[in-house]
Amino acid sequence: MKERRKNSLVRRILAWVIAAAVAVSILTVPQAESYAAGGKVTKVAVSNLPAKQLTLKKGKTFTLKPKVTVTGKISKKVTYKTSNKKVVAVNAKGKITAKKKGTAKIYVISKADKKKKCTITVTVGTPVTKVKLNKTKSTMTVGKKQTLKATVTPKKASSKAVVWKSSNTKVATVTSKGVVKAKKAGTVTITATAKDGSGKKAACKITVKKKKTAKPANDPTPIPPAPTGSVVIKSLTILGNADIQVVLSAKQALKASDFTVSSKVNGYGKYVRKCVLDSVTTTDQITYRIHLNRQDVLFNNNMIQVSVPKLKTSKEAVYRKAASTITTSEVKIFAKGDGFNTKKDITYYKPDISGLAVFTVGELPPGVSYKEVQTGSNSNYLEFTGVFTASGIYTTKIDVVDELGNKIHHTITWKVWDAQTIVAEDIIQYGYLQNPDAAAGKPDGAYTSKSDAQILPRGGSSTYTYEVVSKADCMELTPDGFYAYGTIDTRQAGTYSMKVKITDKKDSAIFTYCTVTFVITKGIRVKGTFVDLDGHKIKNTVSDTFWCYIKSKWTDRAYSIDLKKEIGKYNSSTGTVYFDVPEGNYDIRVVNKTGGVEKYLENYTVSASTSNNYQIVLPLYQITVASDNTALGVSSFGEWEEADGTLRGKGEYLYLPVGNYTLTSTAEKNGVTYQATLKISVTNTTRSATVTAHVVAK
Structure with missing residues (x-):
C-alpha cells in the first residue's frame, strides 16, 4: 500500500516537471524571432575601418567589428561570407585571413534581415606603412582655402587613397581631395587616414585667424580720364577664369607692378579686393596677358577692374559663361510603402543652377508630391515628400530655367518594387578607346575599352536567376551571387547592348528585363x-x-x-x-x-x-642647384623644405616663382647626417640661375 502511494507520488512529480518543461519550451523562442515583430534593422556597417575596403599581406589577419543600427527590439547578430575563399577566408567571428594575392568581397549580413548587409572589398597585397602630409602645421585666414597633399609609403601600396577628416568642422572643413576651407577663428586638426584599413595616418594642425577687413573710403578717388593723345587701355577681355587680355592704344613698356587688378561679386559693390598676379607677359608691348593667382580665379558674373595708375587709365569687364541647355536623367528605386528621408540625397533634386530657378514638374508616382525649397536668397531646389502607394515604373519630367537662361531638361524614372514586383535599372555606360601605353608616350599599341556595369535588381524574394536574351559579341554576363555584371571588351568604337531577363528564384512568374548599353567612342x-x-x-x-x-x-x-x-x-x-x-x-x-x-x-x-x-x-623660373661639398652631391638629399614646412621639390632642379627662399634638406652617408642650406632670391632679372647649397655634417 505504501509502495503504491510512493509510485503515485513519483508519477505526479514527473507529470509536473514535464508540464513545466513544455510550458517553458512554448514560451521560449529564438531571440531573433521574438524581436522580429517589434523592430527593424536599418543599417549594417563596420566600425573599425575608415572605408569599405581593406588591404592585407598574405597570411595576415584582421577582425571586423560590426555595427548594426536598429529600431525597436531585434537581433543585432550578423553572419559573414566571402566571395572567394581562395583569396580571403572569414570565420563566424569576423576574423579575415589573407590566403593569396587577389581581391575578394566580404559580406557582413544581418541575421534578422538578410537584405541588410555591408560589403567590404579586401585586397591581398601591399598595405600602407606610412602617411605623410606636405605640412604638419599651418596658419589660415577665415574664408581662405588651401590644399593638403598626402603621400603614402610604400609607392607600390595596393591602395594609395586616404580619408580626410576635420576635428572641428565649425573651424575648418576638408574635402575628399584634401582642400581645407577656413570657416571661423580657432584651432583644428586635419587628419589623413589610409583608406586601406592599415590604420596609418598623418595630421596637420591649422590655426585659423580672423579676416582683416579693409574699410574703403566712402568716396574713393576715381581715376581721371587720360589726357588726349596719351596711352590708354583700349580693350579688356577675360579669356578664362584666371587669364585676362589687356590691349593698349599704343606701345608702352609696362611691368607686372604697373598693373592693378581688382574684383567684386556684387555689381553695386566696390572694388575692395586686390588680386594677386602670377605673371604679366607681352610680345609687342601693346597686348598684355595677365594670369591671376589661384586664390583669385573668377567665378560666373564676377566683375574685374584693370588699371594702370601711372597711365591714369582703367577698364572693367564681367566674367560670364554662355547660357547652356542640357538633358539629364536619373533612376530612383523605392519599395512600396517607403517614404522619404530628409538625410538622403535621393529625397531631393538639386540641379547645378545660377541664382533662383523656375521648375516645371510633370506627373509624379501615386502618393508622392514635391515642394520648392529656397536656400537663402540665391538658390532653390525640389524636395519630394509622401509615401509610395503602388508598385510599378513611373516617369517624371522636370524643366528648369535659371536666372542666366541656362536650361535643364531632367527625367526621373521611379521604380517601385514589392514582393510581387521586381525592378532593375536600365544601364547606359559611356567609355572610349584608350591606348594602354599612352601614359608612357608610346604611339603604337591597340586602343581598347574594357569595362563592366553592375546589375542590381530589387523586389520579389531577393534571390534571382539571370538569363541573356540578346547581346553583342564583345559583351558577357557574369552572375555574382545577389548581383550580376555586364562586361565589354572591344577595340572598336560603337554602341553595344545586352538584354537580360531577371527571374525570381522562388516564383518564375515574377520577372523583369533590363538592358545594359555601352557607348564607346574613339580616343x-x-x-x-x-x-x-x-x-x-x-x-x-x-x-x-x-x-x-x-x-x-x-x-x-x-x-x-x-x-x-x-x-x-x-x-x-x-x-x-x-x-x-x-x-x-x-x-x-x-x-x-x-x-x-x-x-x-x-x-x-x-x-x-x-x-x-x-x-x-608656368609662372616659374628654373633654378639649378649645386653642392659646395664634393663628397656629397645634391642628388643625395631629400625634399627642399621651408621653415614653415612647405616643400619646394627635390634634386638639382627647382621651379620657383619670384620671391626669396631659405630651404633646407638632409641626407645620410656612412652613418653621418648632413644638412644642406640653400638661399635663393628669384626676381625677373636674376632668374634661371645656378645656386650653390652649403652642406655641413650635423
Whole structure:
C-alpha cells in the first residue's frame, strides 16, 4: 500500500516537471524571432575601418567589428561570407585571413534581415606603412582655402587613397581631395587616414585667424580720364577664369607692378579686393596677358577692374559663361510603402543652377508630391515628400530655367518594387578607346575599352536567376551571387547592348528585363608640353612634382572625363604629358606638389582634325642647384623644405616663382647626417640661375 502511494507520488512529480518543461519550451523562442515583430534593422556597417575596403599581406589577419543600427527590439547578430575563399577566408567571428594575392568581397549580413548587409572589398597585397602630409602645421585666414597633399609609403601600396577628416568642422572643413576651407577663428586638426584599413595616418594642425577687413573710403578717388593723345587701355577681355587680355592704344613698356587688378561679386559693390598676379607677359608691348593667382580665379558674373595708375587709365569687364541647355536623367528605386528621408540625397533634386530657378514638374508616382525649397536668397531646389502607394515604373519630367537662361531638361524614372514586383535599372555606360601605353608616350599599341556595369535588381524574394536574351559579341554576363555584371571588351568604337531577363528564384512568374548599353567612342591622343617663363621644359626630378589635370566641359555626369597625370614621369627631360580622350572641349589645369602654383587652359578643343598639341607656360623660373661639398652631391638629399614646412621639390632642379627662399634638406652617408642650406632670391632679372647649397655634417 505504501509502495503504491510512493509510485503515485513519483508519477505526479514527473507529470509536473514535464508540464513545466513544455510550458517553458512554448514560451521560449529564438531571440531573433521574438524581436522580429517589434523592430527593424536599418543599417549594417563596420566600425573599425575608415572605408569599405581593406588591404592585407598574405597570411595576415584582421577582425571586423560590426555595427548594426536598429529600431525597436531585434537581433543585432550578423553572419559573414566571402566571395572567394581562395583569396580571403572569414570565420563566424569576423576574423579575415589573407590566403593569396587577389581581391575578394566580404559580406557582413544581418541575421534578422538578410537584405541588410555591408560589403567590404579586401585586397591581398601591399598595405600602407606610412602617411605623410606636405605640412604638419599651418596658419589660415577665415574664408581662405588651401590644399593638403598626402603621400603614402610604400609607392607600390595596393591602395594609395586616404580619408580626410576635420576635428572641428565649425573651424575648418576638408574635402575628399584634401582642400581645407577656413570657416571661423580657432584651432583644428586635419587628419589623413589610409583608406586601406592599415590604420596609418598623418595630421596637420591649422590655426585659423580672423579676416582683416579693409574699410574703403566712402568716396574713393576715381581715376581721371587720360589726357588726349596719351596711352590708354583700349580693350579688356577675360579669356578664362584666371587669364585676362589687356590691349593698349599704343606701345608702352609696362611691368607686372604697373598693373592693378581688382574684383567684386556684387555689381553695386566696390572694388575692395586686390588680386594677386602670377605673371604679366607681352610680345609687342601693346597686348598684355595677365594670369591671376589661384586664390583669385573668377567665378560666373564676377566683375574685374584693370588699371594702370601711372597711365591714369582703367577698364572693367564681367566674367560670364554662355547660357547652356542640357538633358539629364536619373533612376530612383523605392519599395512600396517607403517614404522619404530628409538625410538622403535621393529625397531631393538639386540641379547645378545660377541664382533662383523656375521648375516645371510633370506627373509624379501615386502618393508622392514635391515642394520648392529656397536656400537663402540665391538658390532653390525640389524636395519630394509622401509615401509610395503602388508598385510599378513611373516617369517624371522636370524643366528648369535659371536666372542666366541656362536650361535643364531632367527625367526621373521611379521604380517601385514589392514582393510581387521586381525592378532593375536600365544601364547606359559611356567609355572610349584608350591606348594602354599612352601614359608612357608610346604611339603604337591597340586602343581598347574594357569595362563592366553592375546589375542590381530589387523586389520579389531577393534571390534571382539571370538569363541573356540578346547581346553583342564583345559583351558577357557574369552572375555574382545577389548581383550580376555586364562586361565589354572591344577595340572598336560603337554602341553595344545586352538584354537580360531577371527571374525570381522562388516564383518564375515574377520577372523583369533590363538592358545594359555601352557607348564607346574613339580616343584621341592629346600631348601637353610645360615650360617655365624662360622656355625651359619642366623636368621630373621627384615623384608628384607637377600634375596635369584634364576635365571635360560637358555637364552630362554619366559621361564626364576627369583625369590627372604626372608631368614627365616617363621621360624627365621632355616636360610632357599624354592623354587619350574623346573629342570635345576640356579645361586643363597644372598644379605643383605643394599647391602653390596653378595654371589654367580653359575650353581647349580636342578634335580628330587638329594636332591636339598644347603648351602651358608656368609662372616659374628654373633654378639649378649645386653642392659646395664634393663628397656629397645634391642628388643625395631629400625634399627642399621651408621653415614653415612647405616643400619646394627635390634634386638639382627647382621651379620657383619670384620671391626669396631659405630651404633646407638632409641626407645620410656612412652613418653621418648632413644638412644642406640653400638661399635663393628669384626676381625677373636674376632668374634661371645656378645656386650653390652649403652642406655641413650635423
